[in-house]
Structure formats: structure tokens, C-alpha cells
Amino acid sequence: MSRSANALAALCGIVALAILPRVAPAYYVGLMIPFYGYAVALLGFNLLFGYAGLLSFGHAMFLGVGAYGAAIMSSRLGVRSFELTLVAVMAASALIALPIGALCVRYIGIFFGMLTLAFGMLFHSFLFKFYYLTGGDSGMRVARMTILGLDFARYNKIEFLAGPFYYYCLGLLVVAGLAMWRIVHSPFGLHLRALRDNPRKAEYLGVHVHHFRLAAFVISSALGAAGGAILGFRVGLADPELVYWTQSGQLVFMAVLGGFSNFFGPIIGALTFTLLQDQLQSLTEYWRFVLGAILALIVIGFPEGIAGLAGELARRRTRSAT
Amino acid sequence: MSALLETRKVGKSFGVLRALQDVSMAVHEDELVSVVGPNGAGKTTLVNLLTGLLEPSSGEVLFMGETIAGVGPVGLADRGLARAFQLIQIFPKLTVKETIAAAVISRRGERWRLFSRLTANDAVDARVLEVAEIFGLTTRLEHIGGTLSQGEKKLLDVASAFALDPRVILLDEPTSGVSTGEKHGIMKTLIAAAKRTGVKGIVLVEHDMDLVAAYSSRIIALSEGRVLADLPTDRFFADPHLIETVIGKRRGN
Numbered sequence: 406m407s408r409s410a411n412a413l414a415a416l417c418g419i420v421a422l423a424i425l426p427r428v429a430p431a432y433y434v435g436l437m438i439p440f441y442g443y444a445v446a447l448l449g450f451n452l453l454f455g456y457a458g459l460l461s462f463g464h465a466m467f468l469g470v471g472a473y474g475a476a477i478m479s480s481r482l483g484v485r486s487f488e489l490t491l492v493a494v495m496a497a498s499a500l501i502a503l504p505i506g507a508l509c510v511r512y513i514g515i516f517f518g519m520l521t522l523a524f525g526m527l528f529h530s531f532l533f534k535f536y537y538l539t540g541g542d543s544g545m546r547v548a549r550m551t552i553l554g555l556d557f558a559r560y561n562k563i564e565f566l567a568g569p570f571y572y573y574c575l576g577l578l579v580v581a582g583l584a585m586w587r588i589v590h591s592p593f594g595l596h597l598r599a600l601r602d603n604p605r606k607a608e609y610l611g612v613h614v615h616h617f618r619l620a621a622f623v624i625s626s627a628l629g630a631a632g633g634a635i636l637g638f639r640v641g642l643a644d645p646e647l648v649y650w651t652q653s654g655q656l657v658f659m660a661v662l663g664g665f666s667n668f669f670g671p672i673i674g675a676l677t678f679t680l681l682q683d684q685l686q687s688l689t690e691y692w693r694f695v696l697g698a699i700l701a702l703i704v705i706g707f708p709e710g711i712a713g714l715a716g717e718l719a720r721r722r723t724r725s726a727t
Numbered sequence: 728m729s730a731l732l733e734t735r736k737v738g739k740s741f742g743v744l745r746a747l748q749d750v751s752m753a754v755h756e757d758e759l760v761s762v763v764g765p766n767g768a769g770k771t772t773l774v775n776l777l778t779g780l781l782e783p784s785s786g787e788v789l790f791m792g793e794t795i796a797g798v799g800p801v802g803l804a805d806r807g808l809a810r811a812f813q814l815i816q817i818f819p820k821l822t823v824k825e826t827i828a829a830a831v832i833s834r835r836g837e838r839w840r841l842f843s844r845l846t847a848n849d850a851v852d853a854r855v856l857e858v859a860e861i862f863g864l865t866t867r868l869e870h871i872g873g874t875l876s877q878g879e880k881k882l883l884d885v886a887s888a889f890a891l892d893p894r895v896i897l898l899d900e901p902t903s904g905v906s907t908g909e910k911h912g913i914m915k916t917l918i919a920a921a922k923r924t925g926v927k928g929i930v931l932v933e934h935d936m937d938l939v940a941a942y943s944s945r946i947i948a949l950s951e952g953r954v955l956a957d958l959p960t961d962r963f964f965a966d967p968h969l970i971e972t973v974i975g976k977r978r979g980n
Contacts, residue, residue: 584842592832592840595821599829602818602872609816610887611804611833 414669415582422575426567434567440679441574442468442635443659447671448585449628450656455665456589457621458601459510462518462653463525467626469532469648470498471633476545476643487550487573487638494634495627502626503619510618513604525653532645544644547637566639574635581628582672588624589668597621658696662703664710673711729792730755731895731928732777732808737786739772746772747952750786754895759918759929761939763973764949770932773949774899777930778810779803790895804833809893811885813900813932819873823864823883826872827855830890854890861920862886878909885917889924896921897930902938910935914942936974940964948973 426434446468453459474494478484484493509520532539539545549562552573557565588594597617600607604614637643646652655678663674681699685692707714730753739747747769754760764770775781776788782797789795790808803810818826828845831854832838845851859865862882867875872883881901888896901917902910921929933939939946939960946963948956956969963969 587842587844590845591843592837592845595825595829595832595845596838598821599818599826602820603816605800606812606816606818606884606887607829608800609804609810610830610891611801612829612838613801617838 426571431567434571436683438566438639439636440676441578442632443675444578444672445581446629446632447659447675448581449625451660451665451671453621453625454660457597457618460518461521463521464629464656465648465652466525466528467498467629468633470501471630472637472643472647475634475637476547479548479550480546485551487552491631491634494630498626498630499623502623506619506622510615510622522650525650529645529648532648544642547641547643658700662710664712666709667712670710670712733789735787737783740784745952750954752947754928754930756927758944759942761931761933761943761946763939768949769952770949774932778897804891807894809888809891810897811888811901813903815880815884817872817880817884821872823870824855824868826883826887827858827890830887831855834891858886858890861923878905881905889920893926895928896926899932914938
């Protein structure tokens with residue numbers, strides 16, 4: 406797709422999301438907050454997966470850093486500003502990702518996946534067992550914070566989430582999307598794709614493969630934490646389930662569902678997954694079975710995900726039109 | 728005149744296997760030096776030493792007078808020594824333009840620009856077009872690497888190496904996997920490209936003695952890990968005994 410077509414698609418998406426609170430029931434508007442959280446996290450996740458070719462099975466760890474970071478900032482340190490919290494958890498996540506990434510990026514494929522899975526599980530155990538620090542299985546409370554310095558005291562939590570916070574998250578997604586768009590279309594992004602395709606050749610072109618992978622890992626961890634902070638803020642709780650390895654699997658699912666070789670794929674995946682999971686859960690208790698079947702179908706039938714399928718349909722239409 | 732690239736009494740052992748012993752060789756300005764020898768003679772080991780991939784067990788490897796033992800591929804690219812592989816190495820999902828741009832940007836030291844736009848750099852674009860033109864890839868710029876023909880892939884592989892503006896380029900069987908008809912075309916393109924891009928010296932590792940005879944200025948023959956001969960091309964081919972040793976039984980006549 407050309408740049409203008411991408412810009413147009415993005416604009417349509419933003420407008421649709423912006424008018425949603427006016428036309429959709431409050432329930433669905435509230436459901437969109439986790440979508441924003443996952444979408445921001447997945448933008449980072451896909452820098453690692455789609456662009457650097459590294460599939461992490463421990464990425465929920467960084468969502469956890471975001472959620473627990475938000476809990477510590479808001480409940481323990483009494484920070485009231487959500488922006489300050491975002492900056493803090495992103496920085497903390499990057500710091501944590503640095504040593505973990507330095508070790509993991511030496512490996513690729515299944516070894517990278519298993520190492521990140523191991524670190525994710527270690528982090529989960531830490532949250533689960535260190536009751537005194539983390540509240541163990543009952544988690545930590547995330548207190549309500551101000552956005553852009555406004556506390557919206559007139560709104561109760563539900564109104565706040567469906568109103569100001571909804572638009573705030575939309576804004577965050579747009580900012581994160583623009584930043585990632587620039588990154589994947591920068592010289593850095595080009596070299597990431599080069600080393601994904603052929604690390605040996607990339608090295609002979611002067612690309613420090615490990616350094617580049619590590620940078621992608623750190624950037625993706627920071628976005629993961631931002632997403633986690635949104636998720637924690639919505640529930641008002643940071644709990645260890647957010648870090649469990651099935652959550653990491655869910656991130657992979659969303660990326661594959663939406664299509665990881667397309668820039669917008671992960672965002673589409675997050676949206677589809679959030680809506681699908683909600684609908685299926687209300688329909689049947691075997692919703693995991695249905696999700697599993699859908700994943701299998703996607704991998705076998707449409708390996709490029711929903712975004713790839715949509716692109717293919719668009720191409721066919723233009724072809725038959727000419 | 729000092730050598731661009733040289734080895735001094737280099738030896739390399741893998742366990743008990745002595746792959747190379749006492750190899751001294753040099754590549755000077757405006758030379759195309761071919762390294763020949765039967766399979767197992769140590770050609771690949773020598774190439775890996777010359778490109779800093781392996782550290783010698785003894786002796787020295789110098790590029791522009793500095794040791795490059797074990798500097799690794801990235802250090803090599805920064806110093807101005809490029810390598811094209813025997814097996815085609817491209818980025819299958821990148822376009823021709825992106826592949827060459829990756830090398831050009833790397834050469835300009837702009838790899839770490841996180842937020843600058845790829846499409847907004849005219850100097851990079853101009854250089855990409857220039858390199859593509861030299862290698863006859865101008866009409867293929869927007870094509871995905873993986874969809875090119877074998878010959879074009881080979882050209883793209885080498886083009887990206889040349890885009891680093893190397894002083895010396897090491898070509899490991901540049902025409903392997905390419906049809907006989909395309910071989911001379913590719914070699915001529917390579918040599919013309921070297922002249923146009925300011926490459927000072929070429930090391931060619933090659934089995935095909937026709938190509939070696941046609942393009943080398945000097946030939947180094949390896950046998951069982953030692954230098955058997957280091958002669959100008961005409962004198963090398965004047966010695967039937969030598970040719971027989973190097974070619975072995977692969978050519979019956």
C-alpha cells in the first residue's frame with residue numbers, strides 16, 4: 406500500500422474510534438480501554454516480532470511492569486499524574502529489559518522464545534510469591550490518577566473510563582502509532598528488517614546485529630509497560646495474572662490474528678481479539694476452544710492475518726476495476 | 728608499495744587438523760588476486776581469516792597495515808573490506824532499493840537514526856541509483872529481492888557489498904550457481920564496478936579456471952594448506968605441472 410493509502414486507512418480508523426462513544430453502548434466503550442492497552446503494547450511487540458523477527462513468549466512481563474509500576478506510583482508513592490506514571494513505568498521497563506534483552510538477543514527462533522518465556526515466568530513467580538512487596542495473588546491497587554492534570558472529579562470511574570479516559574487512550578495510541586511508524590520507516594527500521602531476513606549478510610553490511618535487536622527489545626518493552634499501565638488503571642488493580650505466560654501467548658495470538666507483517670495488523674488483531682473474546686465468553690463457556698480453532702484457521706488459511714486478507718481483497722477489487 | 732591486505736606466516740589449526748600453514752600472501756593496489764586450489768586446500772579458511780571471521784593460530788593478518796584478526800564482520804565493513812559470499816546472500820523480503828540503501832546508510836554511519844525518514848534522504852537515494860545503475864538493476868529497484876532471477880540476486884548481493892565503498896572486496900566464487908552464459912557477464916560487471924566505485928583490490932576465490940585465466944593479475948595456488956605458487960597469471964598458466972596439481976582430475980584433458 407502506498408503512503409497516502411496507509412494514511413487514509415489510519416485516519417478512517419481514528420475517526421471511527423472517535424465517534425464510537427457517541428454511537429455505541431457504554432459497555433462497549435468501556436471494553437475498548439483494554440483494546441487500547443493491548444494495541445499500544447502490540448505496536449512495540451511487533452517491532453520485535455514483525456520487524457526484527459524475534460518472537461517473544463514473555464512479553465506480558467512488561468505489561469506487568471506497567472501495571473505494577475502504576476500501582477506503586479499511584480498507591481505507594483501517591484503520584485497523581487498518569488503522564489508521570491507512564492514516563493516512569495516506560496523508563497523502568499526499559500531498564501529491566503536491558504539486561505534481559507542483552508542475554509536473550511544472542512539467540513533467535515525457539516531459543517529466544519523459550520528464554521523470554523523463562524524470564525516471564527520468573528517475573529510471575531516473583532510477583533506471586535513476594536507477598537509483602539507485591540500483594541501476591543491479591544495484587545496491588547492502582548489508584549485513580551489525573552490525566553493532563555485534570556481529575557474529572559464529577560465523573561464516577563465508569564463514566565471517566567468511557568469518556569475522558571477513552572479519548573485519552575485514543576490519543577496515546579495515535580502518538581504511539583506515529584512514533585512507531587517513524588521508527589519502522591527510519592534507517593534503524595530498515596536495518597532491523599535486513600537483519601531479520603539475513604543476519605549474516607547484515608553484519609557484513611556493518612550492522613551490529615545484537616545491538617539492533619537489543620534496541621528493538623528495549624523499545625518494545627517500554628511500549629509494553631505503557632499498555633500495561635492502561636490495563637492496570639482500567640481495572641484499578643495490578644494482579645499477577647496479567648503476567649502469566651498465557652497472557653504472553655495472547656499477545657502472540659493478537660499479532661498473528663491481525664497480521665504481523667502489516668504495520669496496522671497488531672492493532673486490528675487487538676481490536677478483533679477484544680471483541681471476539683467478549684462475544685464468545687457471553688455465548689459459550691467453551692470460548693477458548695473457538696479461539697483456538699480461529700487461530701488454527703488463520704495460521705493455515707491466512708498466514709498474513711486479517712490485515713493481509715483485507716489487503717488482498719483490496720488488490721483484487723482494484724484489479725477487477727481496471 | 729605497501730600491501731592493502733596481507734597475511735604473514737599465517738597458520739590455522741582446528742584441533743589436530745592443520746588447515747593452513749605458513750601462508751604469506753599480499754594484495755596490492757590495482758590487483759585482482761585469484762586464490763585457487765583443489766577442495767580441502769584451505770581456500771575457505773584463508774578467506775575466513777582474510778575477512779576477520781577467524782583468528783589465526785599463528786602469524787598475522789593485516790589490512791591497510793593494521794591487524795584484523797577476529798575483528799568480525801561489522802569491524803570489517805567499517806574498515807573498508809567487503810565480502811560477497813559463494814552462496815547468494817540477500818534480504819529476501821527487502822526490495823532492491825532497500826537492500827542497497829541499507830548498505831549506503833550503513834556506510835554513511837546513519838544506521839542508528841531512529842526517527843529520520845528513509846525516503847527524505849536525497850544523498851542516499853542518489854547513491855542507491857548510482858550503484859543500481861552500475862549493476863544494471865535500475866529497472867528492478869522496486870522488486871522484492873526474493874523474486875529476482877539467480878543472476879540478478881547475485882548482482883544484488885555484490886552490489887550491496889560495493890555500496891559500502893570498500894577498498895578491497897573479497898569475492899568467494901562470485902559466479903557459482905549462475906548459468907555458464909551469465910558468468911563472463913557477471914565478472915565483467917564486477918570488474919567494471921570495481922573501477923567505477925574506487926575499489927583498489929579484489930581477491931577472487933574461484934574454481935573456474937577460465938575465469939581465473941581471463942581476469943586475474945596474479946594467482947595464488949594453495950595445496951594442503953600451503954602456498955604452492957604465487958605467480959603472475961601468464962607464468963602460472965605456462966606451468967602445466969602446476970595446473971594439473973591445482974585442477975586435479977576435474978578436467979580430464
